[in-house]
Amino acid sequence: MKNLYSSKYGPWIIGLAISLGVAVAVVVLALVAATVTFRRAEVASVYNNKKVDIKGIQPDSSVWGQNYPREYETWKRTADMNFKSKHLGNIPQNSLSDRPDMVILWAGYAFARDYSAPRGHFYTIEDMRGTLRTGSPGVDEQKDLQPSTCWSCKSPDVPRMIEQMGAEDFYKSPWSSMGPQIVNSIGCADCHNPANMDLTITRPALREAYQRLGRDIDQAPIQEKRSLVCAQCHVEYYFQGDGKYLTFPWDNGYTMENMETYYDEADYADWTHAVSKTRMLKAQHPDWELFLLGPHGQKGLSCADCHMPYISEGGVKFSDHQLVSPLNNISSSCQVCHRDSEETLKELVYFNQDRLLETRNRLEPELAKTHILTKMAIDGGISDEELAPVRALIRQAQWRWDFGVASHGASFHAPVETQRILSHGLDKTLQAQLLLKDLFRAHNLEIGELPDISTKEKAQQFIGLNPQKLNEQKAMFLTSVVPQWLEEAKAQGRI
Numbered sequence: 001m002k003n004l005y006s007s008k009y010g011p012w013i014i015g016l017a018i019s020l021g022v023a024v025a026v027v028v029l030a031l032v033a034a035t036v037t038f039r040r041a042e043v044a045s046v047y048n049n050k051k052v053d054i055k056g057i058q059p060d061s062s063v064w065g066q067n068y069p070r071e072y073e074t075w076k077r078t079a080d081m082n083f084k085s086k087h088l089g090n091i092p093q094n095s096l097s098d099r100p101d102m103v104i105l106w107a108g109y110a111f112a113r114d115y116s117a118p119r120g121h122f123y124t125i126e127d128m129r130g131t132l133r134t135g136s137p138g139v140d141e142q143k144d145l146q147p148s149t150c151w152s153c154k155s156p157d158v159p160r161m162i163e164q165m166g167a168e169d170f171y172k173s174p175w176s177s178m179g180p181q182i183v184n185s186i187g188c189a190d191c192h193n194p195a196n197m198d199l200t201i202t203r204p205a206l207r208e209a210y211q212r213l214g215r216d217i218d219q220a221p222i223q224e225k226r227s228l229v230c231a232q233c234h235v236e237y238y239f240q241g242d243g244k245y246l247t248f249p250w251d252n253g254y255t256m257e258n259m260e261t262y263y264d265e266a267d268y269a270d271w272t273h274a275v276s277k278t279r280m281l282k283a284q285h286p287d288w289e290l291f292l293l294g295p296h297g298q299k300g301l302s303c304a305d306c307h308m309p310y311i312s313e314g315g316v317k318f319s320d321h322q323l324v325s326p327l328n329n330i331s332s333s334c335q336v337c338h339r340d341s342e343e344t345l346k347e348l349v350y351f352n353q354d355r356l357l358e359t360r361n362r363l364e365p366e367l368a369k370t371h372i373l374t375k376m377a378i379d380g381g382i383s384d385e386e387l388a389p390v391r392a393l394i395r396q397a398q399w400r401w402d403f404g405v406a407s408h409g410a411s412f413h414a415p416v417e418t419q420r421i422l423s424h425g426l427d428k429t430l431q432a433q434l435l436l437k438d439l440f441r442a443h444n445l446e447i448g449e450l451p452d453i454s455t456k457e458k459a460q461q462f463i464g465l466n467p468q469k470l471n472e473q474k475a476m477f478l479t480s481v482v483p484q485w486l487e488e489a490k491a492q493g494r495i
Contacts, residue, residue, distance in 0.1 A: 050066075050067040051066045051067055052066050052067060054067070054194035055194065055195075056194075057156065057159055057160040057163060057189055057202075058156075058188075058189055058194060059155065059156035059157045059160055059183075059184040059187070059189050059494075060184055060187075061075060061156075061184070061187030061188045061189070064187070064188035064189070064192075064194070068188075068197075070311075070313060070316065070318050071188075071318055071319065071321050072188075072321075074311070074320045074321040074322050075187065075188070075321040075322070076122075077322040078120035078121045078122040078185075078321075078322055078323055078324075079120065079122040079123075080120070080322070080324075081119065081120070083324055083325060083327075083328045085325060085327050085349075085350075086350045086353065087350075087353055087357070088117055090118075090119050090120050090324060090325075091117075091119070092116060092117075092119065093116060093117040094115075094116055094456070095115045095116055095117055096112075096114065096115050096456040096459075097455070097456045099364060100453055100454065100455055100456045100458070100459040101364040101365050101367070101368040101453065101459070102115060102364065103453065103456055103459035103460050103462075103463065104275065104368035104371055104372065104453055104459055104462070104463065105364070105367060105368055105371070105398060105401070105402075106282075107273055107274040107275045107371065107463040108271055108272060108273055108274030108275075108463070109270065109271045109273075109280070109282060110132075110133035110134075110145050110146065111133060111282070112460065112463060112465065113132040113133055113460075113465065113470060114131050114132035114133050115133075116131070118408060120322075120323070120324065121185055121186040121187075121323055122185050122186075123185065124153075124154040124155060124185045124186050125154060125155060125182065125183060125184070125185050126185075128150070128151070128154050128182075129179075129478065129482055130474070130478065132470050132471075132474055133145065133146065134146050134150065134175050134176075135175075136473040136474050136476065136477040136481075137174070137175070137176035137477070137481065138176065138477065138480070138481040139473050139476045139477045139480065139481065142473050142477075144174040144175045144176050145175075146175045147171060147172060147173065147174065147175055147239065147244040148170055148171060148172070148173040148174065148175055148177065148178045149171040149172075149239050149244045149245070149246050150175055151175070151178050151182045152171075152203065152205070152233075152246050153186075153203075153232070153233035154182065154185070154186065155182045155183070155184050155185060155186060155190075156184055156186065156187050156188070156189035156190045156202070157181055157182045157183060157184050157494075158170075158182065158203075159189070159190075159202040159203065160189075161178065161181055161182070162204065167204045167245070167246075168243055168245065171239075171243055171244050171245050171246055172242075172243040172244055172245075176481070179481070179482070179485040180484075180485040180486075180488035180489050180492075181489070181494070183485075183486070183489045183494050183495050184494075184495075189202070190202055190229070190232070191229040191232075199222070199225040199226065199228075199229050200229075201217055201218075201228065201229070201232060202232065203232040203233070203246075204246075205232075205237060205246040205247060205248055206228065206231060206232045206235075206248065208247075208248075209247075209248035209250050212250075212251055213250065213251070223300065223302050224302070226302035226303065226304040226305070227288060227291070227302040227303045227304070230287075230288060230303040230304075230307075231288040234285055234287035234288050234303075234408065235248055235284070235285070235286060235287065235288050235289060236248070236249060236259055236283055236284050236285070236286040236289060236403075237249070237284055238263075238268065238270065238284075249262040249263060250262075250289075254289040254292055254293075255289070255293070256286075256399070256400065256403045256421050259286075259289075260281070260396070260399055263281055268281075269281065270282040273371060273394075274463055274464065275371045275372060275374070275375045275463060276370070276371040276372075276374035276375060276378075276391065276394055277374070277378065277384075277391070278371075278374070278391040278394045278395055278398075279391070279395060280395060280398060281395060281398070281399045281402070282402060283399065283402035283403040283406045283407075284406060285406050285407055285408055286403055286406070286407050287407050287408050287409065287410075287413065288303075290407050290410050290413045290414040290417060290418060291303065291413040291414065293414045293417045294412075294413045294414030294415070294416075294417065295414075296413070297413070297414070304319060305333075305336075306326045306333050306334070307323055307324070307325075307326065307333075308320055308321060308323060309326075309329060309332035309333045309336065310332070311332070320332070325409070326412075327346060327349060330342045330345055330346065349411075349412055352411045352412070352415040353411040353412075355415075355419065356404075356410070356411045356415065356418055356419055356422065357411075359419060359422040359423055359426060360401075360404070360405055360422055362426060363397075363401050363422055363425050363426040363429060364401065366426065366429045366430065366433070367394075367397055367398060367401055367425070367429045368453065369433070369450065370390075370394055370397070370429055370432050370433055370436070371394065372450060372451065373433065373436045373447065374387065374390060374391070374394065374432075374436065376445075376447065376448055377390075377436060377439055377440065377445070380440075380443060380445040381443065382439050382443055382445075386439055387439070389435055390432050390435050390436055390439070393428045393429070393431050393432035393435070394428075394429075394432050396425075396428045397425045397426075397428035397429040397432065398425070399425075400421050400422065400424050400425030400428065401422065401425040403421055404418045404421045404422040404425065405422075
């Protein structure tokens with residue numbers, strides 16, 4: 001540099017270099033500014049020049065798609081069933097056939113009829129009509145097993161009907177009475193205000209739960225709302241009172257023990273077990289509550305961060321609305337924060353899943369056996385008073401089992417907490433068996449041969465169900481009643 005300065009042409013060369021550098025910088029800045037301007041214009045053209053004016057509750061997502069085509073195109077991919085991980089995917093899978101012990105665990109409850117692995121949001125209505133848990137209204141002697149509360153999380157038609165009828169009247173209506181009304185699967189209107197696309201709470205149960213906790217849900221931060229719109233449905237809940245009013249049991253807090261205390265103080269039971277005669281609790285799918293206790297929830301992430309990663313397309317950044325497992329798109333979900341390889345991240349998830357399944361697979365047969373041993377004790381003349389401590393342990397054990405296995409993605413959301421819960425369930429199950437053995441000895445009773453419950457059909461027959469008859473009635477329902485619902489919905493312009 002010293003020689004350049006001292007040379008004859010040195011100052012001229014340096015000046016030229018500086019000028020060229022400045023010129024290049026100006027051009028680059030101009031290009032950046034032009035790109036930003038172009039992208040802002042493109043965003044404005046998409047989000048400000050709406051093709052349709054949506055007012056009120058519009059349950060048809062295709063109408064929203066005219067204004068928000070990118071989001072709508074990704075939402076339509078919730079129909080895809082091409083994801084498969086080590087243990088599950090988003091294809092139809094009969095869980096009772098895979099794990100027939102669950103038939104015994106839910107004896108006397110509708111879940112003993114049918115329980116399948118969840119598919120995508122696109123199939124919520126189809127799967128609801130097809131499940132054996134609702135009964136087969138209009139076919140033979142079958143009637144509604146469930147109230148309309150069961151539709152609550154399945155469709156944006158639900159907030160429309162709640163607005164029209166009021167929540168109380170909607171909930172207590174028979175399930176089949178809403179068949180012609182509830183026709184659109186989960187979509188845009190479940191989570192968004194059409195006026196400005198802000199996230200909004202459309203289900204009264206979540207809003208009411210927050211009110212009881214002294215919180216204004218409308219003042220929740222945006223990041224929290226990116227999970228709360230999911231918490232409208234992906235939570236533990238129960239049907240309160242004769243009106244089957246949808247209620248979230250969070251008054252004491254969000255942990256498994258908090259909710260158990262809530263139910264115990266209310267002397268609540270979902271049903272009385274058909275085999276052990278125990279007053280039982282049924283966990284639904286406490287996904288959000290467990291997520292709060294896991295590493296991602298503790299660090300302030302939202303459900304959308306992992307399940308709805310951002311996509312950049314043509315200068316527009318938007319959320320992927322396919323809503324599938326993050327393992328389906330590790331690069332856009334996990335690797336935004338984690339620098340590990342896809343294979344390493346996937347293996348970490350499988351590591352946690354495998355170990356939780358070890359505990360689950362140890363717990364389920366022992367818990368089913370405990371129900372059956374309790375029936376043997378009843379048949380042997382052991383009194384309800386003597387069996388009270390056993391039944392208390394059964395109720396606690398099954399609540400822990402169900403809380404851990406009913407949650408979608410528990411081994412990912414909160415592996416340590418879920419392992420703790422399932423381990424406590426196994427502990428209480430074995431405690432109940434020890435008490436039963438003491439009672440058998442005290443009454444000089446022999447433990448009889450355990451029934452063969454190795455298949456779903458054998459287990460259902462043991463608890464008094466006729467699987468062939470149930471399937472025949474459901475087939476008749478799908479070919480006779482459902483087409484009538486669809487014709488009525490079509491005549492009224494809802495589909």
